Amino acid sequence: MPHQNVAVVFGGRSVEHEVSIISASQVMDALEVAGYKVLPVYIAKDGAWYAGRPLRELSTFRDPTLRLEDHSGVYRVALSPDRTARLLVLHPYAKRGFFKRDPELWADVFFPCLHGSFGEDGTLQGVFEMADVPYVGCGVLAASLGMDKIQSKSVCRSAGIRVLDCVWASRGQWQRDPLEFLKRVEASFPYPVIVKPCSLGSSIGVKRCLDSAGLRDAVDTALVLDERVLIEPALTNFREVNCSVIGPPYEASTCEMPHYKGELLSFESKYSSGGKSGKLAGRKMSAVGTKSGLSGAGMASLNRTIPAPISEAQTAEAKRLAVAAFEAIGGEGIARIDFLLDDRDGRLYFNEINTMPGSLAYYLWEASGVGFDQLVSRLVEGALRRSEARHSTQFAMDVNLLHPARR
Amino acid sequence: MAGDFMLNIDGVAIRVRRLGTGSPVLVLHGWGASIEAMQMIVEEVARGGHEAVAIDFPGHGKSAPPPQAWQVSDFKQCVLRVMDELHIACADVVAHSFGCRVTIKLASENADRVSRLVMTGAAGLPPRRTRGQKARMRVASLGKGVKGVLGDGALSRWLESRWVHHVASADYRAASGVMRSTLVHIVGEDLTEHLERIKAPTILIWGSEDHDAPLSSGETMSRLIPGAELVVLQGGGHFAYAEQFSRFRLHMNRFLRGGA
Numbered sequence: 001m002p003h004q005n006v007a008v009v010f011g012g013r014s015v016e017h018e019v020s021i022i023s024a025s026q027v028m029d030a031l032e033v034a035g036y037k038v039l040p041v042y043i044a045k046d047g048a049w050y051a052g053r054p055l056r057e058l059s060t061f062r063d064p065t066l067r068l069e070d071h072s073g074v075y076r077v078a079l080s081p082d083r084t085a086r087l088l089v090l091h092p093y094a095k096r097g098f099f100k101r102d103p104e105l106w107a108d109v110f111f112p113c114l115h116g117s118f119g120e121d122g123t124l125q126g127v128f129e130m131a132d133v134p135y136v137g138c139g140v141l142a143a144s145l146g147m148d149k150i151q152s153k154s155v156c157r158s159a160g161i162r163v164l165d166c167v168w169a170s171r172g173q174w175q176r177d178p179l180e181f182l183k184r185v186e187a188s189f190p191y192p193v194i195v196k197p198c199s200l201g202s203s204i205g206v207k208r209c210l211d212s213a214g215l216r217d218a219v220d221t222a223l224v225l226d227e228r229v230l231i232e233p234a235l236t237n238f239r240e241v242n243c244s245v246i247g248p249p250y251e252a253s254t255c256e257m258p259h260y261k262g263e264l265l266s267f268e269s270k271y272s273s274g275g276k277s278g279k280l281a282g283r284k285m286s287a288v289g290t291k292s293g294l295s296g297a298g299m300a301s302l303n304r305t306i307p308a309p310i311s312e313a314q315t316a317e318a319k320r321l322a323v324a325a326f327e328a329i330g331g332e333g334i335a336r337i338d339f340l341l342d343d344r345d346g347r348l349y350f351n352e353i354n355t356m357p358g359s360l361a362y363y364l365w366e367a368s369g370v371g372f373d374q375l376v377s378r379l380v381e382g383a384l385r386r387s388e389a390r391h392s393t394q395f396a397m398d399v400n401l402l403h404p405a406r407r
Numbered sequence: 408m409a410g411d412f413m414l415n416i417d418g419v420a421i422r423v424r425r426l427g428t429g430s431p432v433l434v435l436h437g438w439g440a441s442i443e444a445m446q447m448i449v450e451e452v453a454r455g456g457h458e459a460v461a462i463d464f465p466g467h468g469k470s471a472p473p474p475q476a477w478q479v480s481d482f483k484q485c486v487l488r489v490m491d492e493l494h495i496a497c498a499d500v501v502a503h504s505f506g507c508r509v510t511i512k513l514a515s516e517n518a519d520r521v522s523r524l525v526m527t528g529a530a531g532l533p534p535r536r537t538r539g540q541k542a543r544m545r546v547a548s549l550g551k552g553v554k555g556v557l558g559d560g561a562l563s564r565w566l567e568s569r570w571v572h573h574v575a576s577a578d579y580r581a582a583s584g585v586m587r588s589t590l591v592h593i594v595g596e597d598l599t600e601h602l603e604r605i606k607a608p609t610i611l612i613w614g615s616e617d618h619d620a621p622l623s624s625g626e627t628m629s630r631l632i633p634g635a636e637l638v639v640l641q642g643g644g645h646f647a648y649a650e651q652f653s654r655f656r657l658h659m660n661r662f663l664r665g666g667a
Binding site for chain 2: 026029030033034366367369371372373
């Protein structure tokens with residue numbers, strides 16, 4: 001059994017904050033079953049960092065009047081990019097008891113379980129790199145590429161993976177000349193079209209539009225949520241096929257076919273089946289406050305068919321393309337790659353890549369014969385291997401060029 | 408063969424549910440429960456590449472009651488007969504509470520029929536009773552004495568019904584007829600001696616707040632069963648497996664996989 005301390009980082013300044021809490025809770029369960037010691041590290045919505053044992057329990061996050069520092073055993077922590085500090089230090093403003101021992105903040109490995117902005121997008125990965133701590137998952141560039149729907153498509157396209165054409169605009173371009181952009185879209189493909197914010201996950205702001213008025217509204221909404229928007233032709237007769245990849249060495253999981261009501265999988269239907277109580281405006285999504293005693297199922301609770309009911313050849317193709325896409329962005333750790341399967345000609349189109357998939361796509365790995373605890377062990381081991389390999393690259397010279405003797 | 412069907416075991420109709428394909432895993436429910444209470448385990452076991460074989464014990468769920476008051480060994484014999492009927496030479500077992508009594512008996516007396524054991528909220532050790540419970544037991548046995556004097560008349564039956572209300576356990580009150588005497592037999596049987604004869608690899612998964620089978624029983628069992636591993640689900644009760652299923656299943660899957 002391993003003995004390493006694993007710091008699981010979750011929450012975050014992201015619309016997927018609550019989803020991250022659920023994913024992290026599942027990952028922490030799996031890590032403990034695999035024999036690791038877990039240090040929960042929570043980033044509140046305001047961006048404050050906390051660490052401590054009570055953050056391990058989902059129930060800590062159910063209280064709306066939550067003041068984390070009032071829990072005994074929860075400490076405010078800060079980040080130090082100084083590589084001799086191992087990233088986590090006690091926050092200068094942290095409450096410290098005169099007689100209390102300071103908390104143990106040592107972590108051998110960091111395991112980010114953050115979805116979306118400031119976590120899945122390369123920003124946090126940059127901090128990990130500066131502090132020189134081993135961490136699970138994609139590096140800076142792969143994470144940023146994965147987050148960016150426009151760039152990930154273009155990287156995949158140049159790797160020979162089929163993607164849907166797209167036209168995109170920045171907020172500035174749209175504000176300067178919306179008509180020019182509408183014209184550009186309409187010249188590129190006929191309605192219906194799909195509008196997507198460039199870097200948001202969980203289908204937030206995604207809209208299918210039938211005419212230019214609808215398109216205008218959808219682009220306006222999308223550009224409130226994001227700085228860039230992309231437009232794709234809408235396939236009329238398609239199904240979704242998802243596949244997870246881990247590595248290196250790269251390995252693809254069994255494929256799934258998610259099911260949903262309506263035309264597009266919306267944020268609400270993704271995380272609050274039925275959508276009755278899935279109010280985005282509410283303080284919490286129902287996914288966190290599920291009434292069932294089971295500790296919030298998150299992405300794992302979505303309706304899906306595993307393995308995906310597609311032909312063997314299509315399955316093999318999806319797996320091959322999933323590995324190719326992950327490799328193309330330079331991915332490490334884990335990802336879930338989502339494809340659109342055009343039912344008219346059976347072609348698979350790369351749709352998007354999630355470098356921190358909800359619930360870590362463990363259900364796909366379990367269906368592939370890899371237990372959740374085995375999955376997290378592999379990811380932690382991969383992180384340690386990468387860190388070791390990194391240390392065999394020399395970044396700084398021991399020679400002091402300013403030393404007078406050198407002159 | 409998948410789905411539910413009835414098996415006639417020596418004149419007692421037993422409901423069996425099979426799901427999935429792979430090496431067989433018996434799923435045994437607790438007292439007063441049925442297959443339905445274990446359904447999430449049945450599905451998980453099947454998803455994990457095993458064949459789940461769950462039964463309703465006689466007198467439970469859709470199975471017929473036993474012909475007379477049974478002992479734990481009769482239930483064990485019944486499970487063995489079901490395994491014979493289904494041509495299962497050897498199986499893993501996942502059991503809860505009373506199902507664990509049967510499992511302990513089975514594993515200690517028919518070691519060649521079981522491979523790995525997952526037991527949660529296991530019964531089988533004599534309960535450590537509080538003073539109040541001890542007093543109630545004395546009153547209950549006094550009642551039996553009164554019944555002996557009065558015979559089985561209407562007065563005696565009325566008195567019993569009043570008496571039972573005050574002194575008997577919820578399980579006893581819920582049981583009727585032959586199942587009441589069966590319950591008395593079962594609760595009275597101390598299986599401590601059997602524990603050290605278990606050779607199968609065993610994991611005990613326990614709710615820290617289990618009031619029906621306290622964690623101290625789990626600790627004792629993990630000491631007595633050779634090589635047994637005890638996992639505590641913090642905050643979980645007697646049904647911790649259901650309350651914290653996402654944790655329970657990770658431990659169960661890891662253990663059934665056969666890894667360290």
